Amino acid sequence: MDTTQLLKGVLDIAVLAVIRDEDGYGYDIVRRLRAAGLEDVGDASVYGTLRRLYAAGLLSTYVVPSEGGPHRKYYGINDQGRATLEADSRTWSAFAERLGALINPESDPATTPGGTK
């Protein structure tokens, strides 16, 4: 299965998650995602996502000059970003749970219809 299609749907939440604890610049964030197991993530997809999340008001950004080279643009999560991450995490968890139950019906049939809380 092509995971790039899957990634498109969850890249927002993934990006927010990897900068939840520490700000990062573009390629740094790409590295974190890959280190987390999302090997197929494309650089440009991450940068575009960062731009979109920033435009949506979920991130803050600042530029750090580097001596002897081009400066780096850092992204950090703000309160709104955290709230979004939290809500999206719940949505994703519920979704993943249902899908897991669908795929493996014998594992826990009771939770299949609507999920239990």
Add this chain to the structure above:
Amino acid sequence: MTGISTDPRATAFAAEVRARLADLGTEEITELTEGLEADLAERLADTDDLGDPAAYAQELRESAGLPAVGTHVPPRPDARERWAARRDRAIALTQHRRVAPLWRFVVSLRPVWWVARGWALFICTGAVGVRLNWLLPADFLGWLLLAAAIVLSVQWGRGAWLGSTLLRVLKVIVSIVAVIALLFMVPTAIHGLSYDEYGSQGSDSDTWEAPPGLTMNGENVKNIFAYDCAGLPLDRVQLFDSAGTPLTLEPADSEGIIRRWDSVSDTDIELQTRTDTSQGPITNAFPLEVVGTTSGLPAPTPTPDPSPAPSSGAGSAAALGVSFPFENARALPGCALPVEGAPADENPPTEDTQGAANAPAIEDTPGTENSPTTDPTPAP
């Protein structure tokens, strides 16, 4: 600009990516690609490969939620769709229960528009070489051209003679021009019609306005001369209209001078009115005495004789101090007054007025200009 972070490949790649985002505007490009060189250089250190800048730019756009190049550049479908939606709404409006009858009526008037468009087409194109008589052709050739233009317009209206795209474009252009031209032609035509009702040719009707004061056939009346029924000139005749309003050439100035413009000599004629010390100028007693003329600019020359001329008021035109147009008018039939010449030799029965009888009589009793019985003072 040294070290790993300024790898020329990274710079070149970043430039390529930016070029492919050029349609987004400077600000958006900066937001998207700020720090891109540093990221690319670091990636080069990792993988030594950057891939295709076009695909990279496309991926950047997509993930940022920006339109792809292909769909972003032509926003025309949107505009066209919006236009179509507007047209659909308009059509729906015309089919509304209340509007539909009115709309059908308007549609039935379309042939009028076709003819009007032909007329406008003729005016706009044929007017160059065709003589016109008030927006209509003045000769046979002109009528022929007008007919041709109307036939063409009506055919277009019926959907005929539109074989090529060029003709359809031409029809649209002609229609637009015609609407604009009709905006000017219709008021002109209506104005011309209403003017013609007064029997005038209306050549310069736009600028024509009546000159001030008393006029006859649009011309200034510059003085009034009265003759009695025997044909003798009268002095100090007072005139009123049917409402009892004094007939005046126009208001006099503070010195009792009336200025009338004479179009023939292009001069201002200064006329002295008689002055009543208590009531100001008496402007309706004729004839007025010409005291001067000023050509061109009406520089008010000091009146040589501001006081009313105490003319003897004799029946002689010369004696009245005013140049009458002619010495004697024709005598009217049945006139009881003695005609000039033989029978008038000091023969009037009432001798109480000798010579200067006219003047005092009128001064004393204004409004009774018919003092014929005491008038017979003929001059040889």
